[in-house]
Amino acid sequence: MKVGFASLETMAGGPPGADITYKLPEAQSAVGFAIPLNRNLTRPYLGKELPNARADYEEDNIAINIKAWRMSKQVRDFLREKGYKAEALIPNNKYREDIPGWQASLPPELSLRYLAVRSGVGSFGWSGNIGIKDYGTSIILGGVVTDAKLEPTDPLPPEESFCNKCKLCTKVCAFEMFSDKEETNVILGGYTFAYAKRKNKSRCLLVCGGSTGLEKDGKWSTWSPGRYDYPEDDNEVNRLMSLALTHQKKRPLIKDHSKGYNPASYGQSGIVQLTCGNCQSICWGNPEETKKNFKILTNSGCVIQKENGELIVLPPGKAKEEFENLDPHHKRIYYKDYKRSIKKKAKLSHLMP
Ligand code: SF4
Ligand code: SF4
Numbered sequence: 189m190k191v192g193f194a195s196l197e198t199m200a201g202g203p204p205g206a207d208i209t210y211k212l213p214e215a216q217s218a219v220g221f222a223i224p225l226n227r228n229l230t231r232p233y234l235g236k237e238l239p240n241a242r243a244d245y246e247e248d249n250i251a252i253n254i255k256a257w258r259m260s261k262q263v264r265d266f267l268r269e270k271g272y273k274a275e276a277l278i279p280n281n282k283y284r285e286d287i288p289g290w291q292a293s294l295p296p297e298l299s300l301r302y303l304a305v306r307s308g309v310g311s312f313g314w315s316g317n318i319g320i321k322d323y324g325t326s327i328i329l330g331g332v333v334t335d336a337k338l339e340p341t342d343p344l345p346p347e348e349s350f351c352n353k354c355k356l357c358t359k360v361c362a363f364e365m366f367s368d369k370e371e372t373n374v375i376l377g378g379y380t381f382a383y384a385k386r387k388n389k390s391r392c393l394l395v396c397g398g399s400t401g402l403e404k405d406g407k408w409s410t411w412s413p414g415r416y417d418y419p420e421d422d423n424e425v426n427r428l429m430s431l432a433l434t435h436q437k438k439r440p441l442i443k444d445h446s447k448g449y450n451p452a453s454y455g456q457s458g459i460v461q462l463t464c465g466n467c468q469s470i471c472w473g474n475p476e477e478t479k480k481n482f483k484i485l486t487n488s489g490c491v492i493q494k495e496n497g498e499l500i501v502l503p504p505g506k507a508k509e510e511f512e513n514l515d516p517h518h519k520r521i522y523y524k525d526y527k528r529s530i531k532k533k534a535k536l537s538h539l540m541p
Contacts (some may be wrong), residue, residue, distance in 0.1 A: 234485040359482070
C-alpha cells in the first residue's frame with residue numbers, strides 16, 4: 189500500500205477534478221492511497237481462460253474497490269474522532285453531475301489520479317492510468333478530504349516512473365480511446381504532468397462499458413461479445429453510442445460465477461460486468477512482463493455469446509464464421525452496419541431542398 193498527502197496549494201491550478209473543496213468546502217488537505225489488485229488473476233483474464241478467468245478477475249476488482257472505499261471511511265472516521273471535518277471519496281463511478289455534459293466527460297468528485305500523482309502515491313503512465321514502479325497499473329486508488337492541515341508530500345521524481353512509453357497500452361484498446369502520439373498536460377501546484385490525449389471518452393464507454401469488444405482488425409476481442417466496426421470519427425462514435433447501448437440492454441448477462449455489480453447507488457441503472465480494463469491490466473511496470481501480457485491478450489481469440497449468456501472463445505477466423513451463422517434475431521443485438529445508416533442519412537439530407 190502507498191499513501192500521500194496533498195493540500196489546497198499543491199492541487200491549485202488544476203482542472204475541476206483537482207478541486208479538493210468540491211466534496212468538502214472547508215477542505216485544506218487530501219489523503220490519497222493505492223492498494224494492489226491480485227495480479228495472479230490478470231493473465232488468465234487477458235488470455236480469456238474459460239470458465240472462471242473473467243469472473244475471478246471481476247470479483248477481485250469489486251472486492252478491492254470495496255476495500256478502498258472501506259479504508260477511506262476508516263480514515264474519515266479517524267479524522268472526525270480527532271475533531272476534524274472529513275469526507276471519504278467513492279473510488280469509482282461517482283461523477284460531478286453539476287458540470288454540463290458530465291455524462292460524456294465523466295468528471296469525478298475529486299480525481300484520485302490527480303491526487304495520487306501530486307502526492308507521490310504513483311505516477312501517470314502513457315495510458316493515463318496511475319502506476320507504481322515494478323508493479324504497474326494493477327492498483328485501485330482511494331482518497332479522503334479533510335479540513336485538517338496535513339503536510340503535503342512531493343510527486344515522484346522521473347526516475348521513479350514505471351512507464352517506459354512502450355505504448356503497448358494504446359494497442360490493447362479496441363477502439364483506440366487515447367492517442368499514441370499526442371499528449372495532454374495537467375498542472376497541479378506548479379508541477380506539470382503528462383499522459384496520452386483522449387480522442388473521445390465515449391470510445392471507452394462503448395468498449396469498457398461492454399457494448400462491444402472486437403479489435404479493429406478482428407484479430408482478438410475483449411470479453412464483450414459485441415462486434416461493431418471501428419468508428420473512424422466522432423460522428424460514428426455518437427451514432428454507435430445510442431445504437432449499441434440499446435442493443436446491449438437486450439443481451440443476456442454474461443453467465444459465469446460473478447454477477448457483476450450494480451451501480452444503482454450512484455444513480456446508474458443495470459448490472460455492470462467487466463469485459464475490458466485492458467490498458468490497466470496489461471502494464472506491469474516491467475517491459476518484459478508487459479510484452480508477455482500483450483502477447484497473451486492478442487493471441488487470446490474472440491468471444492461469442494450463446495443465447496443462455498455463456499461465453500465461448502474461438503480463434504478469430506472461426507469466431508467470425510460462427511458469428512455469421514448465428515440466428516439473425518440473436519445476431520442483431522451484437523452487430524449492425526451502423527456506418528451504412530449514417531451514409532444513407534447523409535445522402536438523403538443532401539437531396540433535401
Ligand atoms: S503499457 Fe505501461 S509502460 Fe507501456 S506506455 Fe503504457 S503505461 Fe507506459
Ligand atoms: S478500459 Fe478498455 S476501452 Fe477503456 S481505455 Fe482502457 S483499453 Fe480502452
